[in-house]
Amino acid sequence: MIPQTERYREMVLESLKNEHRRQMAGMVAGVFKFLRSYALQSYQDPAQVMRDVADTRARSVENMPELLERFEERATAAGAKVYWARNSQEANRIITDIVTAKGIKLAVKGKSMVSEETELNHALEQAGVEVYEGDLGEFIVQQLHQPPFHIVGPAIHLSAEEISDLFVKMMGIEPTSDPVALGRAARVYLRDKFATAGVGITGVNVAIAETGSICLVENEGNIRLATSQPRVHIAIMSIEKVVADVGEALEVIGLLTRSCTGQKISSYVSIITGPRRDGESDGPDELHIVILDNGRSTFYQDPELRQALRCIRCGACLGVCPIYTRIGGPTYGWIYSGPMGAVLNPLLLGVNRSRDLFEACTQCGFCQEVCPGGMKHLDLFNRYRQMVLNGYPALNVRKESKEGTRFMKLFAWGMRSPWRYRVGAKLGRYYLKKHAKDGRIKALPVLKGWFQYRDLPAPPPHTFREWWASQESWNFKLSAGKGGSVTHGR
Amino acid sequence: MEGVSLFIPCSVDLLLVELGQATVTLLKRAGQNPYYRPEQTCCGHPAITSGHIDLAVGLAKRFVEIFEKDECIVCPAGSCVYTVKHLYPRVLKDEPAWQKRAVGLASRVYELSEYLVDVLGVEDLGAEFQGKVAYHESCSLLRHLGIDRQPKRLIGGVKGAELVPLTEADTCCGFGGEFSIRYPELSGAILGDKVMNFINSGADVLLLSDPGCLLNIAGYISRNHPEKKVMHLAQFLAANLREGVTV
Numbered sequence: 042m043i044p045q046t047e048r049y050r051e052m053v054l055e056s057l058k059n060e061h062r063r064q065m066a067g068m069v070a071g072v073f074k075f076l077r078s079y080a081l082q083s084y085q086d087p088a089q090v091m092r093d094v095a096d097t098r099a100r101s102v103e104n105m106p107e108l109l110e111r112f113e114e115r116a117t118a119a120g121a122k123v124y125w126a127r128n129s130q131e132a133n134r135i136i137t138d139i140v141t142a143k144g145i146k147l148a149v150k151g152k153s154m155v156s157e158e159t160e161l162n163h164a165l166e167q168a169g170v171e172v173y174e175g176d177l178g179e180f181i182v183q184q185l186h187q188p189p190f191h192i193v194g195p196a197i198h199l200s201a202e203e204i205s206d207l208f209v210k211m212m213g214i215e216p217t218s219d220p221v222a223l224g225r226a227a228r229v230y231l232r233d234k235f236a237t238a239g240v241g242i243t244g245v246n247v248a249i250a251e252t253g254s255i256c257l258v259e260n261e262g263n264i265r266l267a268t269s270q271p272r273v274h275i276a277i278m279s280i281e282k283v284v285a286d287v288g289e290a291l292e293v294i295g296l297l298t299r300s301c302t303g304q305k306i307s308s309y310v311s312i313i314t315g316p317r318r319d320g321e322s323d324g325p326d327e328l329h330i331v332i333l334d335n336g337r338s339t340f341y342q343d344p345e346l347r348q349a350l351r352c353i354r355c356g357a358c359l360g361v362c363p364i365y366t367r368i369g370g371p372t373y374g375w376i377y378s379g380p381m382g383a384v385l386n387p388l389l390l391g392v393n394r395s396r397d398l399f400e401a402c403t404q405c406g407f408c409q410e411v412c413p414g415g416m417k418h419l420d421l422f423n424r425y426r427q428m429v430l431n432g433y434p435a436l437n438v439r440k441e442s443k444e445g446t447r448f449m450k451l452f453a454w455g456m457r458s459p460w461r462y463r464v465g466a467k468l469g470r471y472y473l474k475k476h477a478k479d480g481r482i483k484a485l486p487v488l489k490g491w492f493q494y495r496d497l498p499a500p501p502p503h504t505f506r507e508w509w510a511s512q513e514s515w516n517f518k519l520s521a522g523k524g525g526s527v528t529h530g531r
Numbered sequence: 532m533e534g535v536s537l538f539i540p541c542s543v544d545l546l547l548v549e550l551g552q553a554t555v556t557l558l559k560r561a562g563q564n565p566y567y568r569p570e571q572t573c574c575g576h577p578a579i580t581s582g583h584i585d586l587a588v589g590l591a592k593r594f595v596e597i598f599e600k601d602e603c604i605v606c607p608a609g610s611c612v613y614t615v616k617h618l619y620p621r622v623l624k625d626e627p628a629w630q631k632r633a634v635g636l637a638s639r640v641y642e643l644s645e646y647l648v649d650v651l652g653v654e655d656l657g658a659e660f661q662g663k664v665a666y667h668e669s670c671s672l673l674r675h676l677g678i679d680r681q682p683k684r685l686i687g688g689v690k691g692a693e694l695v696p697l698t699e700a701d702t703c704c705g706f707g708g709e710f711s712i713r714y715p716e717l718s719g720a721i722l723g724d725k726v727m728n729f730i731n732s733g734a735d736v737l738l739l740s741d742p743g744c745l746l747n748i749a750g751y752i753s754r755n756h757p758e759k760k761v762m763h764l765a766q767f768l769a770a771n772l773r774e775g776v777t778v
Contacts, residue, residue: 050714053714053716053717054716057716057717057720063720361702363702363703363705363721364717364721367717367720367721368717400710400713400714401710401713401714401717402707402710403670403703403705403706403707403710403718403721404580404670404707404708404710405670405674405702405703405707406670406674406675407670407674407701407702407703410674420621423579423580423582423584425582426581426582427582427583427584427585429582430582430583431585443581443582444713445581445709446583449577449578449581449583449586450583450586452573452577452578453575453578453583453586453587453589453590455572456541456572456573456575456590457572457589457590457593458572459569459570459571459572462541462572462573466544466545469545470545481753483754488712489712489715490711490712490713490714490715490718491711491712491715491750493715493716493719494715494718494719494722494723494750494751494754495711495722495746495747495750495751495753495754496750496753496754497546497746497750498546498547498746498749498750498753500545500546501546501548501549503548504544504545504548505539505543505544505548505551505552506539506544506567506569508548508551508552509551509555509567509569510569
C-alpha cells in the first residue's frame with residue numbers, strides 16, 4: 042500500500058460522506074470493543090493483568106538490544122537462519138533472493154502487518170513469484186486490490202454479494218450469498234495453493250529470546266499450514282516483537298487475543314523453534330527469520346519516543362477511538378490505522394507528512410486506557426506536535442508553522458499578566474457581544490470551524506472576577522446564586 | 532491559607548460565569564469558605580495540547596506561584612485540573628526545582644465533585660429536581676482523572692431526579708480544543724452522535740462536568756435542538772437547591 046498519509050484531510054471528508062463506510066466503521070469497532078471488554082472479564086483481575094503486560098512490554102523494549110542478540114543466538118542454535126534488514130528494501134531483497142534462488146514460483150502467506158509495511162507482495166510479484174494471502178479476509182482484499190479495512194477484519198466492510206461476484210469470476214462458482222459456501226470455495230481454491238507452494242511466508246506475533254522461538258496467533262489455520270506444508274518457511278518480524286521468555290510470551294499472547302478478537306485464546310497458537318528436526322514428521326526443511334528495523338532503532342534512541350515500540354498490534358485502540366469509528370482504516374493513508382497508526386505512521390513514514398494523523402485527535406485518552414502495551418498515546422501526540430513546531434533534526438522533522446501559533450503566542454503572553462488578561466478579556470468580550478443576538482453567537486469572522494456546527498453563548502454582562510469583586514465589596518451580604526441559604530462552618 | 536481556593540478557568544471567567552457562581556454556591560452550601568485569587572488567568576491547557584509546550588512553561592510557573600500556598604484548590608473543570616496535576620510535571624520536566632513544586636501542588640488540586648464527595652463526604656446538597664437526567668462522562672474526568680463515581684453520587688443525592696442510561700456515555704463528545712476548529716467535520720460527526728444518544732435517552736437534561744464539553748454540546752443543541760437542555764452538574768445542583776436546607 043503506497044503511503045498517502047498527506048491526503049488524510051480529503052480522505053476524511055470522503056469517508057464521512059460515504060454513509061456505508063461510516064456505519065461499517067462504527068459497527069465493526071463497536072463489536073470488537075464489546076468483545077474485548079467481555080473477554081477481559083475472564084481474568085480474575087483484569088486491571089492487574091493490564092499493568093503486568095504493560096510492564097512486560099516496557100521491559101522488553103528497554104532490553105530490546107540484548108534480547109534480540111540472544112534471540113538470534115538461540116534461533117540459530119535451533120537451526121533457523123536469522124537475517125537483519127535495515128529497511129524495507131533490504132528485507133524484501135533478502136526474501137526474494139531466498140525464494141528465487143530456489144526457483145520457487147508460488148508463495149502462500151499468513152496475514153502479516155510488517156510484510157505490508159515492506160510491500161513484500163509487490164516485491165515478490167516483481168521477482169516473478171505468485172503470492173496468495175492465506176487469511177480469508179486478506180485474500181479477498183488482495184484479489185480486489187483494496188487496502189485492508191480493519192487490522193483484524195480486512196474485508197469486513199464487504200457484503201457477501203461483493204465477495205460472491207469476485208469468486209464467480211475467479212473460481213467459476215455459482216453465485217451465492219451464503220458465507221459458509223463462500224468460505225468453502227475459498228478453502229478449496231487456496232488448499233491447492235498451499236499444497237503446491239514452495240514457500241510459506243508469515244509474520245511474527247512474539248519472538249522468544251530464551252528459546253529462539255517465534256509465536257503466531259490466528260483463527261483460520263492458514264498460518265499453521267503455511268508454516269508446515271511448504272519446504273521453506275520465511276518469517277518476517279520487526280525488532281520490537283522480542284520478549285525474554287516463554288512466560289512473558291504467553292502473558293502477552295493472552296492479552297493480545299483478548300484485546301484483538303475477544304478470545305481467551307485464538308483457535309491456533311503456533312510456537313515454532315527451528316525447522317523440522319530429524320525424526321519429526323511436520324515442518325519445513327528451512328526456517329528463515331528476517332528481523333526488520335526500518336527506522337525503529339533511530340527513534341529508539343529517544344527515551345520518550347521508544348514507547349511506541351510497546352504496541353502489539355492488537356487493534357484495541359481502533360475500537361474505542363472516536364475518530365476511527367467515524368472514518369475506518371483506509372482513511373489513515375497507510376497500513377497502520379486508528380491511534381496505532383497515529384503513533385506509528387509518523388515515526389515510520391515521517392512526522393511532517395503524517396501530521397494530520399496525530400493532530401486530528403480529541404485527546405480523549407480512550408486508546409491509552411485499553412492499550413496492552415501501556416503506551417501513552419497523548420504524550421506522544423503532544424510530543425509530535427511539539428516536534429513539528431520546533432523541528433527535530435534527529436528524525437528529519439522539518440519545522441512547520443501552524444495556523445494559530447501567532448494567536449497562541451499572543452494568548453500565552455496575555456495570560457502571563459492579570460493586567461493584560463483583563464484588557465484582553467475586555468476587548469474579546471466586546472467583540473463577542475457585538476456579534477451576539479438573543480444570547481448566542483451564530484458566526485464570527487474567525488473560528489469558522491467551530492461555527493460550522495455550533496453556536497457560542499453570548500458573554501454574560503460581567504466576568505466571574507468582576508462578580509466576585511462586587512461580592513467581596515458587599516462583604517458577602519448577598520447570597521450566591523439561587524437558594525442562597527449559605528451556611529458557614531459545619 | 533485556610534478555606535478553599537477557587538481555581539476558575541478562563542472559559543468560566545469569560546463565558547460561563549454562572550458555572551463559577553454555582554461552584555461558589557455549592558462550596559458554601561457544603562460549609563466551606565471559598566476565596567478567589569484574582570491574579571489567576573489561564574492554566575495553559577490550550578497551549579500544551581496544541582504542541583506549544585514552551586509557551587506553557589511561563590503559565591505553569593505562574594500557576595504554581597499563585598496557588599502554592601493554598602491548602603486546597605477546587606475547580607469545576609476536569610481538563611484544567613488534569614493540566615495542573617498531570618501535564619505540568621511534563622511541561623516543567625527540564626526544570627527539576629519547578630517540577631518538584633508542581634508535583635507538590637498537584638495533590639492539593641481537586642475537581643469539584645471529587646472534592647465534595649471524597650474530601651468533604653457530601654453527596655446530598657439538598658437539591659430537588661423532578662425529572663430524568665443523563666450524565667455524559669467527560670473524558671477529562673473519567674479517563675484523565677479517574678473520576679466517575681463522584682458526579683453520579685451527587686446526582687443520586689438530588690431528590691426526585693432519575694439518572695437514565697446514556698448510550699456511549701463514556702465516549703468523547705468531539706470537542707478536543709483546537710480539534711473542533713481544525714477538523715470541524717470530524718468533530719461535528721462525533722458531536723452529532725453524542726447529541727442523538729442524549730435525545731434517545733429520553734432525559735430532560737444532559738449533565739456533564741467539563742466546560743469544554745459544555746460549550747461544545749450546548750453550542751450544537753442551541754442551534755439544532757433549542758428545546759433541549761445541557762448543563763454542568765454544578766449549575767444543575769445550584770439551580771435546584773431547596774431553600775432552608777443545611778448540609
